[in-house]
Amino acid sequence: MNSDPTAVTISGLTKNFGPTHALDGLDLSVRTGEVHGFLGPNGAGKTTTIRILLGLLRADSGEARLLDGDPWHDATELHRRIAYVPGDVTLWPNLSGGEVIDLLGRLRGGIDQHRKEDLLRRFDLDPRKKARTYSKGNRQKVGLVAALASEPELLVLDEPTSGLDPLMEETFRECVRQQQREGRTVLLSSHILSEVEALCDRVTIVRSGRTVESGTLAELRHLTRTSVTAELSAAPEGLAELSGVHDLEITGTHVRCEVDTPHLDGVLRELTAVGVRSLTSQPPTLEELFLRHYEQRSETSTPEGANR
Amino acid sequence: MSTLRGTGALVRLILRRDRVRIPAWILGVAVFLLGSVATFPVALDSAADRQARAALMNNPATVVLTGPGFGQRDYTFGAMVANEMGGMTAVLVALMSILLLVRHSRHEEESGRVELLRAGVVGRHAPLTAALVTVIGVNLVLGALLGFALPVVLPELSTAGSLLFAAGLAMVGTVFTAVAAVTAQLMEHGRAAVGAAASLLALSYALRGAGDLGDGTLSWLSPIGWSQRTRAYVDGTGWPLLLGVALTVLLLFGAFLLRSRRDEGAGLVRGRSGRATASALLSGPFTLALRLQRGVLTGWTIGFVLFGAFVGAIGEQAAVFVRENEMARRYFEQAGGADSAETMIATYLSLMGMVAGGFALQSAGLLRAEESAGRVEPLLGGTPLSRSRWALSGLAATLCGSVLVMGGAGLGAGLVYAGTSGDPSNAARILGAALAYLPAVWVLAGLSTLLFGVLPGATGLSWLVLTGIVFVGMFGPLLRVPDRISDLSPFAHVPMLPTEEFTPVPLLVLAATAVLLTAIGVARYRRRDTA
Numbered sequence: 001m002n003s004d005p006t007a008v009t010i011s012g013l014t015k016n017f018g019p020t021h022a023l024d025g026l027d028l029s030v031r032t033g034e035v036h037g038f039l040g041p042n043g044a045g046k047t048t049t050i051r052i053l054l055g056l057l058r059a060d061s062g063e064a065r066l067l068d069g070d071p072w073h074d075a076t077e078l079h080r081r082i083a084y085v086p087g088d089v090t091l092w093p094n095l096s097g098g099e100v101i102d103l104l105g106r107l108r109g110g111i112d113q114h115r116k117e118d119l120l121r122r123f124d125l126d127p128r129k130k131a132r133t134y135s136k137g138n139r140q141k142v143g144l145v146a147a148l149a150s151e152p153e154l155l156v157l158d159e160p161t162s163g164l165d166p167l168m169e170e171t172f173r174e175c176v177r178q179q180q181r182e183g184r185t186v187l188l189s190s191h192i193l194s195e196v197e198a199l200c201d202r203v204t205i206v207r208s209g210r211t212v213e214s215g216t217l218a219e220l221r222h223l224t225r226t227s228v229t230a231e232l233s234a235a236p237e238g239l240a241e242l243s244g245v246h247d248l249e250i251t252g253t254h255v256r257c258e259v260d261t262p263h264l265d266g267v268l269r270e271l272t273a274v275g276v277r278s279l280t281s282q283p284p285t286l287e288e289l290f291l292r293h294y295e296q297r298s299e300t301s302t303p304e305g306a307n308r
Numbered sequence: 309m310s311t312l313r314g315t316g317a318l319v320r321l322i323l324r325r326d327r328v329r330i331p332a333w334i335l336g337v338a339v340f341l342l343g344s345v346a347t348f349p350v351a352l353d354s355a356a357d358r359q360a361r362a363a364l365m366n367n368p369a370t371v372v373l374t375g376p377g378f379g380q381r382d383y384t385f386g387a388m389v390a391n392e393m394g395g396m397t398a399v400l401v402a403l404m405s406i407l408l409l410v411r412h413s414r415h416e417e418e419s420g421r422v423e424l425l426r427a428g429v430v431g432r433h434a435p436l437t438a439a440l441v442t443v444i445g446v447n448l449v450l451g452a453l454l455g456f457a458l459p460v461v462l463p464e465l466s467t468a469g470s471l472l473f474a475a476g477l478a479m480v481g482t483v484f485t486a487v488a489a490v491t492a493q494l495m496e497h498g499r500a501a502v503g504a505a506a507s508l509l510a511l512s513y514a515l516r517g518a519g520d521l522g523d524g525t526l527s528w529l530s531p532i533g534w535s536q537r538t539r540a541y542v543d544g545t546g547w548p549l550l551l552g553v554a555l556t557v558l559l560l561f562g563a564f565l566l567r568s569r570r571d572e573g574a575g576l577v578r579g580r581s582g583r584a585t586a587s588a589l590l591s592g593p594f595t596l597a598l599r600l601q602r603g604v605l606t607g608w609t610i611g612f613v614l615f616g617a618f619v620g621a622i623g624e625q626a627a628v629f630v631r632e633n634e635m636a637r638r639y640f641e642q643a644g645g646a647d648s649a650e651t652m653i654a655t656y657l658s659l660m661g662m663v664a665g666g667f668a669l670q671s672a673g674l675l676r677a678e679e680s681a682g683r684v685e686p687l688l689g690g691t692p693l694s695r696s697r698w699a700l701s702g703l704a705a706t707l708c709g710s711v712l713v714m715g716g717a718g719l720g721a722g723l724v725y726a727g728t729s730g731d732p733s734n735a736a737r738i739l740g741a742a743l744a745y746l747p748a749v750w751v752l753a754g755l756s757t758l759l760f761g762v763l764p765g766a767t768g769l770s771w772l773v774l775t776g777i778v779f780v781g782m783f784g785p786l787l788r789v790p791d792r793i794s795d796l797s798p799f800a801h802v803p804m805l806p807t808e809e810f811t812p813v814p815l816l817v818l819a820a821t822a823v824l825l826t827a828i829g830v831a832r833y834r835r836r837d838t839a
Contacts, residue, residue: 054689057837076694084690090682092600093499096582099590106591107691128581132497147690 004068007032007154007185008053013062014209015048022048024209025062030187035180037200038189041294045209046189047087050158053187054084067154080108083152087159087189089143091131097142098127104146116149122171136163148175155179155186161195173198193286205293212293217286224284224292225258228267233275242267253277311568314430318438322412330442333404334450341397341454342461345389349462357633358383364629365391369621372517376527379542385464386541390473394540398532399513401450401477402484405443406505409488412439415498417573426572436489436567440560443485451478469541476535479552483531484509486559493566496575531555593693593701598708600678601671605709608667609716612660616720619656620738623649623725649729653721654741654804660717661745662778662799665752667713669770671706672756675699676767679838688838695838699830703757710749718742741805747818748798752777754825761832 008030015023023045030036040046051057053066055075064071069078091100105111120127125141134142140163147155161172169192176186176199190196196203197217204214213220225246232253239255240248244263249256259267264281271279323330352358362383364370371377375395379387413436416422422435455474459465484505491504512530519527520536527533534548570576589595598605627649630637675698678684687693722738756770763769777797784794794800798821801814 051689054685056685056689058835075688076692079690079692082690084686086682086685086689088682089686092683095599096584098584099582099586102586103590103596104686104691106586107593107687107693109692127584130580130582143686146686 005032006030006065007067008036008187009063009065010049010053011063013049013052013064014060015045015052015057016060021209023052023059023062026206026209027211027214028204028206029214030185031202032185033180033183034201035176035186035188035199037196037203038187038206039191039196039203039290039293040206044206046206047158048209049206050084050156050187050189053156054079054082081153082156083108083147083150083154084156085140085143085147085158085160087162088136089139091134091139091142093132094130096128096130097125097134097138100131100142101127101146101149105150108150111149112151115151116145119145119149119175122175123168137165137168140164141168144172144175148179151184153184155184157186158189159191160188161190161192169195193290197286205290207293220289221284222261224261224289226261226264226284227258227282228256228264228271228279229281230255230271230279231277232271233277236271236274239267239270242270311431311433312437314425314428314434315437315441318425318430318434319442322438322442326408330408330446333408334446334453337397337400337404337450338453338457340400341393342457344393345385345458345465346461348385348388349464352388352633355383358385358388360629360632361388364622364625367622367625368521369618371520373618375516375536376520376524378536378539384541385462386466386469389458389462389465390469390536390540390542394473394476394536395513395516395532398477398480398535399509401447401481402509402532403506405447405481405485406488406502406509408446409439409443409485410492410498410501410505412442413489414492414495414501418496418498420573423572433564433567436492436563440485440489444482447478447481447485450481451475466541469544472538472544472546473540475546475549476538476540479549480531480535482556483552483559486556486563489563490559490566493563493570494576496573496578500577593687593698594704597674597702597705601674601705601709604667604670605712608664608709608713612664612713612717613720615660616717616722616742617724618720619653619660619717620721620724621728623653623721624728626652648807649725651804651807653725653738654807657717657721657738657742657745658799658802658804659778659782660742661714661748661802662774662781664710664713664717664745664749665774665777665799666771668706668710668749668753669756669774671709672703672753672760673767673770674705675702675757675833676760676764679764684838695834696830699757699760699833703753703826706753707750710746710753711743714742714746714749715739737806744805744810744815745799745802747815747822748802750822751798751818751825754822754829757829758825758832759829761829761836764836 006029008028010026010028013023013026013028014021026045026049028038028049038046038049048057052059052064053071055071055078058072066078067081071078091097095103101116102111105116123141123145125138125145129138131139131142140160144160147157155176161169164172173195176188179186186199188196188199200217202214202216203220205212205220232255235253236250236255239245239250239257242263243266244260245267246258246260247256255271257267261283352361362377362380365374365377365380365383373395375391377391379391416435425435426432451474453474454477455471456467458470458474459467487508488501488505491508492498492501495501495504512532516527516530516533516536519525519530519533527537531552534551537545537548539545566576590599630652684698687698688695718739718741719735721742722735725738726732726735752770752774755773756767759767759770777799780789780794780797781799783789798818801818803809803811803814
């Protein structure tokens, strides 16, 4: 298999559609063998990035490498080694699901029938139905079965589970884990945070066509705030002057604040110096983490802005 | 009635959504009928000419294709309109009604939009009622428009006759609106509902054809037969229209009965299942392109074989007519031919070649249709299929399809003409004559590909070009269009076989042009973003 340490390398990618800047210097690096989460609000440029990686769109500037090839010039050879599931699978209405799966497989040069049968069973998909009768979830399953059965080096999944029920969502997660065990790389664009948390080794968050954060979930957590609530022996002084403290509320001996995680140590020292009766500290939830990145921020007033 | 609540608002919604489509249909039917009627006095200004024409209309092939031919003893313009235009216009009006009704009933239900409406304060029968009210209304407006416009276009037509004729058309449209209302209840999918109603329309046309050939009994089983039996412009009688009204009421009763007994979204006939695995044939882009246009290709081929057979059958008689009609003789002389049956056949083949250009555009347009539907993305993005291979495979299907369509026309005409003329060698000659139009047909496919590569959003413009080509091809000789304009059409350069001599050079030039246009289009397609 591919010995290159990175499966996808993108730097400074730009793409304009008329006056719209869809991508504005986007960076992305996916290591071989990892499941990489690709996140961002609607319209952030995730799908445009993926379409450039698939050679469907041509980048205006910047560099994109896919499995050590050029996604535009080497599209055909690269596509032998990747599989793709779009967020909204559209099918030929008069072909059955089984026909579509076989056709897509044959265009790649064959499909493992056992693998296909196994996936059809696991996803509980009736391949005899005409595509026009499939629900959204079932169309998605057709795309998933075709991609997962094809044994690629890299799976490009663009919000692949939209419309799937929770049971099928679980099946999907098992399949992705299995793919990873088999040594494949997965680029997963998703809005379902629990899915990202359960599957991804590393994530990249994009907004307005730029990368705003990239790293493991633990690293990202480190960049955000922990909320601290404490009951002290006496009224504290000087907390407000400490760096990394936000939204401070002091009611008598009761303290509530948000602390930048790197500054947690200093704040706790200050609190114990006064005397702590009770203390709860909460790490940021994944939702808070993402929402903070998704929300439109003014660059100067946030700790992340200061950290960069 | 609470089951009808919201009908008025839904009618307004339909009119708002189809504010272009409905006027376009009305205008299209009006132009087809009134435009054809307007040319009658140009070609046949004397009563003797019209009598000669009436004799031609007695040919069995023509009777099946047009109508029973009332009033042939005194073949007035009115009798001509009723006999030669009535059947075809009725089919057009019926098709309009079927498509519009299914569009606003079953298609809406299938898309799930009706569910959204029905969840609001909208009665169970309101969506179907609104569609019926609108489409029947369209038929009445169209009927009134045609009835009053016909005497304006051709003053020889009486107002009473015109109104009766137009009422017959509106009656056929209304009956098939009701037929579609029933098939829309039976079938789960809009396409199947249209297919079932259109099959009944074809059956109805075939019944009146068979009836008109025989003693007329079978024609009384057909709404189109009823409209022709109003004997408009001859000795008009309105009562066959009542048969249409009665059938409409009966069908609507059935439609509403079915509607109240079924669930939302369900049909009485379940859609057929497909194959669990693809057949060995469906293995690549070429077979996929063929499979996607299987229905289109079958329809075109059958149509061309039948029309070819018709041309082969009337060739001899039409030639007699042309010999005896001054205007028509001038027309055919300018179109470049003598007055033999073979010239007739050659002329018809050139028209069919141009119409086959429509097949080429529809088939080559598949590339754009698949792209804008978002269905090429999994092919080009997820499999090793390259753009040029996909585009060329689609065009290869167009090429094979065009051979089938024109070959069908040539075989149909050739075999029948070989039979009537008693010379078997004629079959191969006529087939060859038909196939000679292929390079010109491919130029149109090339044009479509060029637009697809360079200006994908404007691929449909190729239809305008075809319209111009057909117009100049049909009316050019009559309107004395200068050669430098008519020579722009690729079809102007095809030798009119079998009467003219075969010259390979123009055909080779046309084929080279087609290759060049295709090459530029595909090269540009490789370099652009896919939409």
